[in-house]
Amino acid sequence: MATHNMNEFMGVRVDPADEPVGGHFRIVDQAVTITGKLNPGGSRYFLDGRLNDSFKAVNLLLDKGVSVSRIDQSGSKLRAGDFIVKTAKISELQDIAEKTGVDFIDLKAETGDGSHEVRRSRLGMYQRYWGGNMDEGWTRFLLEQFAFPYTSLKDAEIKQGNLNVKYDVILLPDDSTAMIMGERRETSRRPLPEYPPEYRSGIGDSGVESLKGFIENGGTLVALGEASLFAIEKFGLKVRNVVENIDSKEFFCPGSTLKVTFDNTHPMAYGMPPEGLVLFWNSPAFSIIPSQHNEDCETVARYLNKDLLRSGWLIGEEHLAGRAAMVSARYGKGRVVLIGFRTQLRSQTHGTFKLLFNTLIQ
Numbered sequence: 001m002a003t004h005n006m007n008e009f010m011g012v013r014v015d016p017a018d019e020p021v022g023g024h025f026r027i028v029d030q031a032v033t034i035t036g037k038l039n040p041g042g043s044r045y046f047l048d049g050r051l052n053d054s055f056k057a058v059n060l061l062l063d064k065g066v067s068v069s070r071i072d073q074s075g076s077k078l079r080a081g082d083f084i085v086k087t088a089k090i091s092e093l094q095d096i097a098e099k100t101g102v103d104f105i106d107l108k109a110e111t112g113d114g115s116h117e118v119r120r121s122r123l124g125m126y127q128r129y130w131g132g133n134m135d136e137g138w139t140r141f142l143l144e145q146f147a148f149p150y151t152s153l154k155d156a157e158i159k160q161g162n163l164n165v166k167y168d169v170i171l172l173p174d175d176s177t178a179m180i181m182g183e184r185r186e187t188s189r190r191p192l193p194e195y196p197p198e199y200r201s202g203i204g205d206s207g208v209e210s211l212k213g214f215i216e217n218g219g220t221l222v223a224l225g226e227a228s229l230f231a232i233e234k235f236g237l238k239v240r241n242v243v244e245n246i247d248s249k250e251f252f253c254p255g256s257t258l259k260v261t262f263d264n265t266h267p268m269a270y271g272m273p274p275e276g277l278v279l280f281w282n283s284p285a286f287s288i289i290p291s292q293h294n295e296d297c298e299t300v301a302r303y304l305n306k307d308l309l310r311s312g313w314l315i316g317e318e319h320l321a322g323r324a325a326m327v328s329a330r331y332g333k334g335r336v337v338l339i340g341f342r343t344q345l346r347s348q349t350h351g352t353f354k355l356l357f358n359t360l361i362q
Contacts, residue, residue, distance in 0.1 A: 001255030001281070002312035008257040008277050011351025036097030040090050042106035046071075049081030049271040052146065052350060055357045057100045058083055059147035062120050064092055070270075070361075073114030078107075081270025081358075084115060121168035121220070121360050124153035128179065128201035135174040135225065135345075142347040148360060155182070158207040163214040169360060170214060174225030174342070177233060181208075208234045216332030222359050228284050228338040235331060238291045239338065241284040242323050251319045255281040256312025258341075259304045260325050268300045268328060268337065268358045277310055278325060278341040279349050285340050286324040301326035301341075301355070326355060 007014040036057075038045070047054040049070070058068050069084040078084075084107060085093065093104050125143075127136055143150050153170060157163075163170065172180065182202010203211070212235060215221050223231040232239050243251050258280045262272040278301065288297045303320045314320075327338045337359055343352040 002253075003256050005257065005311050006348065008311055009279060009345075009349045009351060011273075011276060034101035036100060036102045036104065038090070038094050038097045038104040039106045040094075042104075042108075043087075044107045045085045045093065045104035046078060046107045047083040047085065047102055047104065049079060049083055050354075051102060051271075052353050052357070053100045053102045054083055054271075055148075055354070055361060056146040057096050057102045058118060058361060059120070059149075060096045060099065061085060061088065061092075062118070063147070064088075066092065068118040069115045070118050071115050072267075075114070079271075080265060081267075083118065119362050120149075121362065122166060123148065123150040123169050123171060123360055124157075124163070124167040125150050125171040126158070126173065126175075126180070126203075127152040127154055128175075128182075129154075129199040130179065130182065130195060130201035133173055133175055133179070138346050139171070139173050139224070139344055142344050142353070142356075145347065146353075146357070148357075155201055155203050155207060158203050158210050161210040161213060163210060164217045164219055167214070167219065169220045169222060170211065172221065172223045172227035172230065175227050175230070177226075177230040180227065180230050211235075215334035215336060218333040220335050220337060220359065221331075222337045222339070222356070224339050224344070224356075225281075225283060225342055228286075228340055231336050231338060235336060237297075237329050237331070237336060237338075238289040238293065239286050239297065239327060239329065240289055241340075242287045243285055243319050246316070246319060249315070251316030253280050253282065253312070253314045253316075253320075255279070256314055257310040258308045258314070258320070259310055260301045260341075261304065262301050263299065266298065266300050266328075267362065268326070268355060270358055271354045275304075276351060278343070278352055279345055280320075280341050281345065283340045283342065284338075285320050286327050286338060288324065288327070296330040298328045299324040299326070300328055 061068055066088040067086045071078045071082045074080045097104055257277045260278050261275050262269045264272045303323050305322045308317050325341055329336045343355050
């Protein structure tokens with residue numbers, strides 16, 4: 001990693017202090033518990049869609065069968081992505097406010113027609129045996145921290161097909177095409193030990209066909225990091241990786257924070273600022289190939305046109321400038337979401353968690 005600035009990973013601004021800081025301070029000798037606020041007299045409440053913990057609160061509400069809606073159009077008080085909580089027991093709301101630290105804000109004004117009822121996707125996350133996948137483990141940890149239910153989806157189930165019966169979204173953690181397919185190649189990231197046959201993972205061609213059918217029938221496939229290249233290759237998407245096969249003397253970005261713009265009117269970027277930082281760690285970046293179906297591809301996040309680097313190391317800025325960092329592509333009745341940068345690396349990049357969360361809560 002060329003940089004490990006946690007404030008940048010978490011979307012928090014830090015200002016340098018050029019001189020000693022004075023004042024009346026006291027030592028905090030115990031953990032500080034942040035408790036959310038709630039006015040018991042309200043009939044409806046809204047949760048700030050910019051907060052990661054609002055997603056945890058929504059998941060806990062949905063677990064209790066509470067109806068939740070989401071704002072689609074920003075107004076005088078509410079922003080696109082904010083959540084509205086309707087009829088619920090005050091005791092339940094107070095309990096969730098205490099657990100999450102999220103404020104339930106009394107909503108007195110009408111919201112109009114610019115909202116929809118929240119639907120939480122049935123999530124399957126790919127888990128392979130062969131060699132293990134650290135990114136898959138960290139992603140499980142993240143989902144559990146924010147109360148997202150999921151099922152670990154292994155090769156045999158993918159190959160069986162009929163995935164739409166059980167899943168709305170399938171998530172591929174960062175991984176190479178060779179490892180997802182189960183092909184042992186010299187280009188794999190590291191030498192692999194000889195595992196017994198029953199532990200040699202891979203979805204194979206039959207698994208690819210099963211995933212194609214899942215997406216074509218209305219499912220969503222979310223591919224993180226290098227897994228995006230698997231989706232591009234195997235599904236024939238009209239997208240290319242613009243930094244593929246470029247010599248490291250011309251392009252090199254080994255774990256740096258880069259500047260991007262977010263289309264926060266797009267549902268997948270609800271709650272994001274217009275500009276922000278992402279963690280680029282030898283990641284793919286995208287260009288949409290001109291075709292008669294370009295309208296099928298939507299750019300959710302894009303690298304700035306110049307001065308991309310915030311912290312770390314970047315050689316060859318011109319290869320990334322203005323390129324897409326996150327793309328949503330229609331495929332049959334469903335879609336494929338490509339997130340090239342490391343949106344949830346090690347469960348540390350809090351500033352970009354919402355880009356993943358928004359694919360799971362719609």
